[in-house]
Amino acid sequence: MRARFSFIYISTWEEDRAISLIHDASTNESLIKTQRKVFTWSVTNGMAEIGQKGREDSKAPLKGLEFIESFDQPAVFILKDFHAYFGIGGRVPDQQVIRKIRDLVPALKQSPNPKNVIIVSPILQLPIELQKQITIVDFDLPSFSEIKNILDEMIQTNQANERITFDLLPEDEERLAKAALGLTLDEAENAFARAMVEDGRLDKRDVDIILEEKRQIIKKSEILEFVKTDLKIEDVGGLENLKRWLQKRNKSWLDSAAQYGLPAPKGVLITGVPGCGKSLIAKAVSAMWHLPLLRLDLGQIFSGLVGSSEENMRKAIQTAEAISPSILWIDEIEKGFSGISSNGDSGTSSRIFGTFLTWMQEKTKPVFVIATANNIHALPAELMRKGRFDEIFFVDLPTKKERVEIFRLHIGKRLGNPKVIGEFKLTEEILELLAESTEGYVGAEVEQAVITALFEAFSENRAIRLDDFHKAFAATVPLSITQAEQIHAIREWANVRAVAATPQVDRIEYRKEVPGSEAQEPKIEDIHATRGGRTVDF
Structure with missing residues (x-):
């Protein structure tokens, strides 16, 4: 205002807050030497000085602009929703209004009395003719x-x-x-x-x-999905290394973390065997940190209209930052960013990927990104460079100790009715036996085996029995057999590039690489060959 900018555009939903700040700036002697009267204009009330009744003869936009031109005192004029005359929603712009604004610019600059015009609108809409005459000022949400x-x-x-x-x-x-x-x-x-x-x-x-x-x-x-979850971190069986890492970063967006000179964590990339709890961790972190969990579906980003995909990514980022601190969850990220080097979409994927990478590197708002990937080989190398994510974790097949915890969670959660329990007692011996019988199972397969066993009992209207679980195991061919080659390839990659989500002490308990093979005590040096992930414990 002191620099005599003629037209300023503020895009905000907080009209009253913007007007209040403009009024304070216009009348504060410490901020501005020449104090100004403040007027507001709307199509319903016309031009009105703050606290006064509007002028009926100035409701038309051209009349309002003429009032500004003829006013001979220092003033600030706030035009509400003036974007309606700039051609929004496919409507034809009002050329008379646009021409009058262009005529006003030199008149305001040469006026002996300083006058500023500020357009306040929830939508940013500028016709090409006014892009050099109007200055856009960002109006942040409340601090x-x-x-x-x-x-x-x-x-x-x-x-x-x-x-x-x-x-x-x-x-x-x-x-x-x-x-x-x-x-x-x-x-x-x-x-x-x-x-x-x-x-x-x-x-x-x-x-x-x-x-x-x-x-x-x-x-x-419409681009992001708010995921509401009641999961607790205790509902995730095993993965203690990853859980401890996340627990240590709880409250890291509060001022108490700033006292230690700590920045807000950027995020984690979680890769590994499908069905081992990667998505479960994302939901549990939201509950543990008491932060909103936003799921970004990359399929929603890619739109058929030219240029709209890039705009969708920018909107998703802006929304996540607007409600920060928050958690942005990108499930199976490799499906959205694989094959970006191809030219099949005229470079749209590459541009969206570039926007995301730049934001990950430069972001200052506390938005914690959790990305999960099953096929890590499909991800571009740039995504995994240090500075994008704080850490890359590898989630392997659950160890025996982890399977004990997974069985304890799923059976304990479902067996609450005395009729279903009967004489069945969930002892440590039973849990150990079940874990031994499910070597090579992923967490999702353990859960499904529990459900299958309960269906056995339900179909005969009786209490659950131990042999129901063994029937379920006999009918299951685990992923570690059907996708043995893929799992081995993931482990080879993670061996030197990722941190194991399971602590070293638990990985030593893993006895058999392939279900059905003879159990043997592994050597420490063999652990890394069969159980992917760097030896880093948190």
Whole structure:
């Protein structure tokens, strides 16, 4: 405004907040020497000074621009939703309005009284004729301090309300405010109010209610999917190395991490044998960190319209950053970015891949990316360079100890009815026996075997028996046999390029490389040949 820019364009949904900030800047002596009157224009009220009634004779856009031209005092004019005259939605632009704006530019610059025109609109739409005359100014969503102030004000206002209990430590207040980042001030206020009245209590558990409000933003984007999950990290059997790595990075987006000079983690690439819990980890991390989980379907990114695929990727990134801190989950990433060197799509895949790589390298917002891949050989080498992901983890066939935990989880989760349990007792001996019988099974096959055994009992309307599990095992041909060559190739790749998700102490327990082979105590040097993943424990 001090530089006498004639026309400024601010794209934001927060019209009232923008007008308030513009008014403060126009009347603050410490910010601007020549204070200005502030007018707003809309097609319903015409031109009106802040706090005054609108002029009926200025409701037409041309009349509003003529008022600006003839006004002879320092002023700022805020035009609401003026994008409607610039040809949005396929409509023909209003050439008279566009021409009048172009005529106004030199008149405003040469005026003895400083005047600025600011267009405030939720949509950025500029005709070609005005692209050199109008300056676009970014208007960020509310900062952490602004949202924290709203939360503090609401807590102070409702402290005397006997129907609402507040149980918040300073860290909990910070977590609530961080969870509301990406919302407008009105949305954040509504989310906090809903959290208070939902159960008459405001505490750290209300983060989930804030995230539910964020879900509305994702629903409207149509590119990202908000994944709601009740999974806990304890629901993932095994993979202790990966789980410990993730647990140590919990709360890393809070100010307490900044005291250690720590940046927010970028993300992890999880590769390995299909059905061993890669996607499960992504869902469990969301619950453990209390952050929204956004699933990016790369198939939705690629659109038939020229140029729209690149725009879809940019929108997905902007949405993920708008509601950060968040987790962006890309399942089977190799299917979206494989074959980018081919010219079959005129380079669209390469451009989208380049946009994603640049963002991964340069991003500053706390968006944690979890990418999973089954066929790691199909991924471009650039994606796996240090700086894109913090770490690459390899998830192998579960060890005996991990299979014990997987059986404990799935049987314990399903056996709750005394009629189904009968005389069956889930002892450590039984778990050990089941784990021994399922050498070479992936986690998904263990779960399916439990379900098959329960169907055996259900079909005969009786309690579950141990031999039901053995029947299920006999009917299963595990993935380690049907895809032995592919699994071996993945292990060879991961041996020097990835960190094992299973700790070294658990991998030593693995006795047989191929189901049915003779059990033998492996040597330490043989572990790396048969069990992929670098020896790094967290």
